[in-house]
Amino acid sequence: MFTHVPRVPIRHAGEHAGQSVEIAGWLYNLRKSGKIVFPLLRDGTGILQCVAVKSELDEALFETLKNLTQESSLIVRGRVRAEARAPGGFEMDIESADVVQRVPESDPYPITPKEHGVDFLMDHRHLWLRSKRQHAILGVRHEVIRGIRDYFDSHGFTLVDTPIFTPAACEGTTTLFEVDYFEGEKVYLTQSGQLYNEANAMAFGKVYCFGPTFRAEKSKTRRHLTEFWMVEPEMAYATLDDVKRVAEELIVFVVGRVLENRGRELAELERDTARLEAIRAPFPRIGYDEAVERLKRKGSEIEWGGDFGGTDETLLSEDFDRPVMVDRYPSRVKAFYFQPDPERAEVALGVDLLAPEGYGEIVGGGQRIHDLDLLLRRIEEHRLPREAFEWYLDLRKYGSVPHAGFGMGVERFVAWMCGLEHIRETIAYPRMLNRTRP
Ligand code: 4AD
Ligand code: MG
Numbered sequence: 001m002f003t004h005v006p007r008v009p010i011r012h013a014g015e016h017a018g019q020s021v022e023i024a025g026w027l028y029n030l031r032k033s034g035k036i037v038f039p040l041l042r043d044g045t046g047i048l049q050c051v052a053v054k055s056e057l058d059e060a061l062f063e064t065l066k067n068l069t070q071e072s073s074l075i076v077r078g079r080v081r082a083e084a085r086a087p088g089g090f091e092m093d094i095e096s097a098d099v100v101q102r103v104p105e106s107d108p109y110p111i112t113p114k115e116h117g118v119d120f121l122m123d124h125r126h127l128w129l130r131s132k133r134q135h136a137i138l139g140v141r142h143e144v145i146r147g148i149r150d151y152f153d154s155h156g157f158t159l160v161d162t163p164i165f166t167p168a169a170c171e172g173t174t175t176l177f178e179v180d181y182f183e184g185e186k187v188y189l190t191q192s193g194q195l196y197n198e199a200n201a202m203a204f205g206k207v208y209c210f211g212p213t214f215r216a217e218k219s220k221t222r223r224h225l226t227e228f229w230m231v232e233p234e235m236a237y238a239t240l241d242d243v244k245r246v247a248e249e250l251i252v253f254v255v256g257r258v259l260e261n262r263g264r265e266l267a268e269l270e271r272d273t274a275r276l277e278a279i280r281a282p283f284p285r286i287g288y289d290e291a292v293e294r295l296k297r298k299g300s301e302i303e304w305g306g307d308f309g310g311t312d313e314t315l316l317s318e319d320f321d322r323p324v325m326v327d328r329y330p331s332r333v334k335a336f337y338f339q340p341d342p343e344r345a346e347v348a349l350g351v352d353l354l355a356p357e358g359y360g361e362i363v364g365g366g367q368r369i370h371d372l373d374l375l376l377r378r379i380e381e382h383r384l385p386r387e388a389f390e391w392y393l394d395l396r397k398y399g400s401v402p403h404a405g406f407g408m409g410v411e412r413f414v415a416w417m418c419g420l421e422h423i424r425e426t427i428a429y430p431r432m433l434n435r436t437r438p
Contacts (some may be wrong), residue, residue, distance in 0.1 A: 005020045005021055005077050006022065007021070007022040007023070007024060008021045008022070008023065009045040009046070010023060010025070010041070010043045010045050010046035010048045010088075011045035012045075013046075013048055013088075013092070014082075014088070014089060017080050017090060018080070021078075021092075022077045023075070023077075024074075024075045025041045025042050025044075025073070025075075026042055026071050026073050026074070027039055027040070027068050027069070027071060027072045027073075028040040028042040028047055028070075029113065030070070035053065035055065036053050037052045037065055037066050038050065038051055039052065039065055039068060039074075040087075041076065042130070046088060047087060048088065048092055049083075049088075050076055050092045050093075050094050051091055052094045052097075057094065061097060065097060069102060069103040069104070070103065070108065070109040070112070071103050071109040072099060072100075073100040073101045074098065075097065075098045075100060076094050077095050077096045078092045078095040079095065080092050081093060109127070110124055111127055111130075111131065122435060123437070123438070125428070125429060125430075125438055132268055134425065136268040137414065137418050137425050138428060139265045140258060140262050140265050140266070140269075140414055140417050140418050141414045143258050143261055143262050144258060144410060145210075145410065147253060147254035147256075147258065148210070148231050148250065148408075150257070151249070152250075155246075155249075156206050158200075158207050159207070160197075160200040160203075160204065160207045161210070161211055162190065162193030162200075162209040162211070163190065163196065164214075165188075165189070166195075167188070167388045168195060168385075168388040168392070169191065170191045170195050170337075171192055171215070172335060173384075175191060175216045176189075177215075177216050185388075189214035190213055190214060191213055191214060191215055192213055192232065192407055193209035193211065193232050194232055194405065194407065195337075195392050196209070197232055197234035198234055198368060198395055199391070199392070200234065201403055201405070202236055202395055202403075206233070206235045207233070207234050208231060208234070209231075210229070210232070211229065211230070212227055212228070212229055212230075213227075213228060214226060214227055215228075217433065218433070219433075221310060222421060222422040223359075223360045223412060224432070225423060225427065225430055225431055225432055226432055227431035229427070230408065230409050230410065232406065232407040232408075233246060233250075233405050233406065234403065234404075235405060236403045237401050238367075238402065238403055238405075239367055239404055240339075240350070240351060240366055243365045243367070243405065244325055244351055246406075247351075247363045248281050248282065248325075249281070251279065251323060251353070251362075251408075252279060252281055255417070258417050259273060259276055269418050269419060269420075271418060272419065275321070275357060279356075280322065284320050284322070284325065285325045286324060288330065288347065289304070289328070291316055291326045292304050294315075294319065295312050295315055295316060304330070305332070305333070306333070307329070310360060313360045314358040314360070316354055317354045317355060317357070317358060317360075318358070322356060323353045323355050324353070324354050325351050325352075325353050326351065326352050327349075327350065327351040327352075328341055328347040329347065329350055329352070330347055332346075334350055334366075336382040337368050337369055337378070338367070339366070348366060349366050350364070350366030350367070351364075351366055351406075355412070355413075355416045359412060360412060361412070362408060364407055365406020366404060368403055368405075370396060370400045370403065371396065372396035375396055411423050411426040412426075
């Protein structure tokens with residue numbers, strides 16, 4: 001009690017075997033066995049089994065620990081010792097402890113070790129984040145985001161973030177969230193930073209933006225959120241082939257980072273890592289025409305000219321052990337800005353990457369129209385308000401060049417890495433048609 005002991009995170013507790021240390025955390029669980037209690041402590045970096053022996057502790061302290069309630073906050077001090085049977089391989093023999101806040105029995109922690117329904121857990125998302133599985137998923141998410149940033153930062157891309165409030169629709173007018181505040185013009189939450197990225201690429205060459213994007217998705221699916229994070233690179237003097245090359249490199253790099261640094265989390269999630277180890281270049285590349293043929297053979301109702309639904313994407317990806325690139329979709333199912341194939345005007349120089357194991361489209365992108373007259377025609381055909389795009393048209397007047405880029409959705413990528421049924425657990429506070437709380 002009177003000697004100073006260093007405070008250490010549980011993750012590093014094993015490095016202090018044989019020494020006394022202090023750990024500040026919360027009670028994850030408590031096992032009792034007669035004159036010994038085993039408080040399981042978590043601190044955000046790991047879980048440590050502690051041991052409190054009645055004969056070796058002050059009686060009041062032993063009683064306090066014995067009657068401690070789940071998720072009470074406490075600071076413990078004691079010696080760390082190797083113990084093969086303990087989770088993590090180490091245990092702590094408690095010498096002293098201070099309870100910071102005791103959760104009262106009258107209002108106990110709502111999430112108990114028993115099974116709860118997903119709606120109940122989502123309503124308690126602010127607490128659910130403390131559980132092992134959610135903790136593992138968000139750890140993988142952090143690694144994915146770090147990997148994405150490291151990839152772009154080390155490949156000559158400048159980070160230029162784009163606005164959230166925008167006057168123009170990028171991905172079609174059906175999924176726009178209107179914001180009722182600004183004077184004089186209609187303003188929406190951004191669906192994509194792409195249009196600004198294009199301006200930034202003309203200023204910096206290679207850029208990326210990385211932030212939240214919004215889609216008023218009317219459908220409730222396991223792949224759609226109304227608020228999701230997207231990373232979007234954009235390159236001047238670039239073509240569809242550059243998009244394919246960069247997307248492939250990025251994905252191989254980020255999967256490698258997750259495998260290298262998050263083995264513990266993947267094990268907690270019981271993820272089959274062999275499926276992730278198979279993610280190597282080159283990825284298979286097929287055209288939309290071939291994709292439609294494959295789908296028809298598999299019994300899909302798809303006809304040439306239609307867009308793929310979620311089921312079609314799953315069917316297509318079944319044939320491959322890594323993401324499949326599907327290019328040259330019909331222009332009419334794609335956004336207004338896609339450059340048409342010079343050899344086949346009816347198809348767009350765009351590509352979607354469909355993840356294996358049925359995780360759907362993780363990347364969408366392609367080459368942009370760089371000709372002013374063609375772009376003007378498309379803006380008219382899509383009935384977009386020209387005034388909102390005047391600045392965007394300037395990019396085609398002042399040094400226009402072929403350019404290309406893509407967007408990758410973080411949550412779909414994380415769902416794939418973790419092997420999750422549903423995208424909702426890949427973000428701390430998911431936003432969906434029927435969920436805006438907590
Ligand atoms: O295919 P999308 O709509 O492409 C764009 O927004 C382009 N402007 C990007 C660009 O070229 N700069 O979206 C890109 C990716 C999808 O492949 C998917 O991973 C993700 O964003 N995504 C969603 N993720 C979760 N919920 C949704 N509702 C999503 N919509 C798209
Ligand atoms: Mg898309």
